Amino acid sequence: MTAVTQPAFESVGSPLAQFVSDGWIATRRNLIKIKRVPEILVFTILQPIMFVLLFSQVYAGAMNVPDYVNFLMAGIFAQTVIFGSTFSGAAMAQDLKDGIIDRFRTLPMSPAAVLIGRTNGDLVINSISMLIMMGTGWVVGWRVTTSFWGFLGGVGVLLLFSYSFSWVMALLGMSVRSPEVINNASFMILFPLTFISNAFVPIHNTNPEFPEPTAWTLQNPIVTVIIGIVVMLVIFVPLAVRKFASVSSR
């Protein structure tokens, strides 16, 4: 009788190769989920259409902002991709609840792989909803006024911003442990924030006595966003990976 004391499968190579391979496997799983659970995609598509139409058609007249559609679209883009990033939170909470993370933790895989796959899934969902929003925006009169490269750069910054926010939500999902809570909590936080910000209404429009804001962040929006992206990634990627390696379903 030969005793089985050696593992049946050895490591597939360097830690980096393993990381890339595991991350790709997890990403594919999340892409299949988008295909298999079409509700996700339907709401991903309907929500931005609803917001673009509501704000551009219902509010535009009352806004007293010249060319409101072009002002609005930037805000809608940002709001929609941020909401798209909450999928990571709900999915991680669900995996934790189902005991799937317990199983992952007994497998010889990179601890970042599942998170990479999940956040990549959000990125794909957000890219699709960006396309839908652009189409809807174009119908109601939104036009690109910058150069082609400026336009691509803007799209890139938006997607990167939503990607880094996915990591924040993934950490939150593993912390609150309930998919329902993460959906409600993120809505409670994100919805007021988008209204307080200048996403839908220019700041000096909400209160005429308020002096025209001159904050550095408002004058350097692109740099501000990039700083935000870097800060979120540097802080929340390691935190989320560490949480994944230590979190337990009970």
Added chain:
Amino acid sequence: MTAQRAAEPDAVEVSGLMINRGRHRVLTDLSFTLPSGRITGLLGPSGSGKTTLMRAIVGAQRIGGGSVVVLGRAAGHPSLRRRVGYMTQDPSVYPDLTVEANVRYFGAMAGAGRRDAQAAVDAVGLSDLRRRKARDLSGGQFSRVSLACALVARPVLLVLDEPTVGLDPVLRVDLWNRFAALAAEGTTLIISSHVMEEAGRCDSLLLLREGRLLAQLTPQELRRRGATDDLELAFLRLIQAQNAGVAS
């Protein structure tokens, strides 16, 4: 054969294990060793700490005291992840993936390929349903997908939390034959159950009650000590004898 087995190191050594959850003590001062290449049945009423003990062995549970050594390493050591397979109590598979895609997914994370996934699907008797989505399966079929995901990487130590729940008698016998074949090849299995008739298929039993180890014995010893062939009755008598001992 017995001598050869005795020469092998123990698969699991637990000593003085304490686990608390919140203010409750879930496991109290557990100590035992499990030999390699055997089927150990983990039995006890629900709430006796079976799942918690299994989680401690696979390294998914924070322990409050004592030690758990698995295949010569502290439980949860990264090198053990290639050698330990775990089936959780809730079927931890993705409902939107097909049977085979689930097994391939968890297999791929352990370096196992398509052929290994097919072998694991065959092993749990789901060959005909391999292309079916997990959410379209019955409860018993669903949990067998989860079992296949634990088998696919061909681990040296298999920790299975109630793998036969919800299965009909024919399938249950099938799976226990499969477990026996794995043990004969040298795999160590730890299987929890609250069906006492399954205890008869194990090489040795760990009887848990209220977080304490009531006894570690073979099914034959249990029958002898309980003075009955009925394992369930024997277990009950053991508990009553202990209660009487505590009371006097």
